[in-house]
Amino acid sequence: xxxxxxxxxxxxxxxxxxxxxDLPWRHNVTPYRVWLSEIMLQQTTVPAVIPYFxxxxxxxxxxxxxxxxxxxxxxxxxxxxxxxxxxxxxxxxAKLVSKSLGGTFPDTPEDLRxxxxxxxxTAGAIAALAFGRRASVVDGNVERVIARLCALETxxxxxxxxxRSIAETFFLDPANTDPAxxxxxxxxxxxxxxxxxxxxxxxxxxxxxxxxxxxxxxxxLPRRLKKADRPxxxxxxxxxxDRTGRVLLERRPxxxxxxxxxxxxxxxxxxxxxxxxxxxxxxxDAVPETVRHVFTHFALTLTVHQGRMDDAxxxxxxxxxxxxxxxxxxxxxxxxxxxx
Ligand code: SF4
Numbered sequence: 366x367x368x369x370x371x372x373x374x375x376x377x378x379x380x381x382x383x384x385x386x387d388l389p390w391r392h393n394v395t396p397y398r399v400w401l402s403e404i405m406l407q408q409t410t411v412p413a414v415i416p417y418f419x420x421x422x423x424x425x426x427x428x429x430x431x432x433x434x435x436x437x438x439x440x441x442x443x444x445x446x447x448x449x450x451x452x453x454x455x456x457x458x459a460k461l462v463s464k465s466l467g468g469t470f471p472d473t474p475e476d477l478r479x480x481x482x483x484x485x486x487t488a489g490a491i492a493a494l495a496f497g498r499r500a501s502v503v504d505g506n507v508e509r510v511i512a513r514l515c516a517l518e519t520x521x522x523x524x525x526x527x528x529r530s531i532a533e534t535f536f537l538d539p540a541n542t543d544p545a546x547x548x549x550x551x552x553x554x555x556x557x558x559x560x561x562x563x564x565x566x567x568x569x570x571x572x573x574x575x576x577x578x579x580x581x582x583x584x585x586l587p588r589r590l591k592k593a594d595r596p597x598x599x600x601x602x603x604x605x606x607d608r609t610g611r612v613l614l615e616r617r618p619x620x621x622x623x624x625x626x627x628x629x630x631x632x633x634x635x636x637x638x639x640x641x642x643x644x645x646x647x648x649x650d651a652v653p654e655t656v657r658h659v660f661t662h663f664a665l666t667l668t669v670h671q672g673r674m675d676d677a678x679x680x681x682x683x684x685x686x687x688x689x690x691x692x693x694x695x696x697x698x699x700x701x702x703x704x705x
Contacts, residue, residue: 369514369515369574370534370535370538370540371540372571372573372574373514373535373571373574374535374538374540374541374542374547376570376571376574377547377550377551377554377570377571378542378543378546378547378550379570380550380554380570381546381547381549381550381553382546384553384557385549385550385553386411386553386556386557388402388411388415389402389415389418389419389422390402390418391549394494394495394545395495396469396470396472396491396495396496397427397428397470398422399490399491399494399495400458400470400483400487400491400495401418401421401422401455402414402418403487403490403491403494404451404454404455404458404482404483404487405417405418405421405446405451407448407451407486407487408447408448408661409446409447409448411556413446414446417442417443417445417446420442421442424442427468428459428462428463428468428470429463429468431455431456431459431463432456432459432460432462432463432464433463434456436453436456436625437625437690439452439455439456440452440453440625440626440627440690441627441689441690442690443455443690444626444627444690444691444692444693445692445693445696447692447693448661449623449624449625449626449692450482450624451482453619453624453625454481454482455482457481457482458480458481458482458483461480461481462480470491470495472492472495472496472498473492473498474488474489474491474492474498474500475488477491477492486502486503486504488500489501489502489503489536489548490502490504490548493536493544493545493547493548494545494548494549495545497543497544497545498544499536499537499538499539499541499544500536500537500544500548501529501532501533501536501537502532502536502548502551503528503529503532504552505555506551506552506553506554506555506556506559507528507532507548507551507552507555508521508525508528508587509555509559509561509586509587510551510554510555510559511528511531511532511535511551512524512528512577512586512587513559513564513575513576513577513578513583513586513587514571514574514575514576514577515531515576515577516576516577516579516580516582516586517586517587518582518586518588519588520587520588520589520590521587521588521589521590522590523590524587524588535547535551536548554569554570554571559583562584563584564578564583564584566578566583595659595662595663595664596636596662596663596664597636597637597638597663597664597665597666598634598635598636598637598663598664598665598666599634599635599637599638599639599640599641599665599666599667599668600631600632600633600634600635600640600641600665600666600667600668601631601632601640601641601643601644601651601667601668601669601670602629602630602631602632602656602667602668602669602670602695602698603629603630603631603644603647603649603670603671603672604629604649604669604670604671604672604698604699604702605630605647605649605671605672605673605674606672606673607673607674607675607683608673608675610685611683611684611685612629612683612684612685612686612689612699613629613630613674613677613681613682613683614627614628614629614630614681614682614683614684614689614691615627615628615629615630615680615681615682616628616682622660623692623694626690626691626692627684627689627690627691627695628691628692628695629691629695629698629699630644630647630681631667632644634665634667638666640666640667640668643670646678647670647672647674648672648674649670649671649672650670650671650672651668651669651670652669652670652671652701652702654669654701655667655668655669656669656694656697656698656701658693658694658697665694667694667698669698669701669702671702686699
């Protein structure tokens with residue numbers, strides 16, 4: 366064990382015991398609840414996840430209940446959390462664990478990684494948090510804390526492999542006496558004290574071990590290469606309503622972006638800033654405002670068309686907006702018209 370780990374581990378565990386965040390998935394810890402929270406937390410913030418976690422654990426209290434739910438219901442309940450492939454994988458994983466594994470999650474990172482939607486980070490997190498196994502768990506918070514503790518000046522993403530091997534010296538060492546708590550201690554430190562913009566070094570339990578603090582460069586780490594600008598796409602979206610206030614919807618194809626979700630009718634989304642021509646089947650004028658939405662790999666601008674019709678064309682159906690389970694990009698189009 367390195368000198369840093371020998372003093373950092375007890376200091377962090379002691380601080381965590383006193384100061385840990387009270388999060389719903391830290392109560393009644395079970396593999397199901399840990400897995401659910403970790404899938405929800407991928408690419409999303411803790412405050413955004415909490416209401417979804419509470420709703421899912423109320424409506425689907427165990428893996429069998431989630432596995433038995435229709436996929437449409439799971440996608441509808443997930444709507445607004447983004448990255449919808451996670452919801453499809455969540456459901457596929459629930460069905461597999463419920464039916465083929467008798468409802469019991471595997472307890473090693475290697476076996477957990479064989480399940481749908483579980484990558485190296487999530488496998489390590491479940492093995493550590495749910496089963497108390499020593500596993501390396503490196504999320505953005507852990508990355509930042511380690512880059513600062515060790516004053517790593519190589520920019521992200523090149524520095525990631527160095528961070529991962531340093532993380533292993535902490536997480537896998539036999540001196541890690543509480544494998545479930547240590548990753549969460551790192552995460553909480555990153556979330557509440559070693560924050561991205563202004564680290565609160567005066568309150569930090571490992572300040573005396575921190576090389577970046579000594580060098581006065583804490584707030585500059587980890588360094589990052591400037592991301593290339595996101596490419597842009599443009600399209601048109603249609604908000605067609607009937608006389609009762611229902612909106613016209615389609616079920617998006619299972620494969621691809623927002624796959625399997627309910628959606629408003631749209632054109633293709635073309636590269637560049639010019640949308641394709643309007644869809645001939647809808648008599649609907651464009652409104653002056655547009656919807657902007659940023660996906661992981663591109664930014665989208667949608668021209669919004671508004672119109673009335675009474676019969677749903679083939680392939681479309683009517684529903685009330687509140688029941689539809691629409692992804693955020695389409696909710697923005699509806700909200701724009703409500704505000705107009
Ligand atoms: Fe982060 Fe400051 Fe603590 Fe170093 S001393 S780990 S920079 S909060």
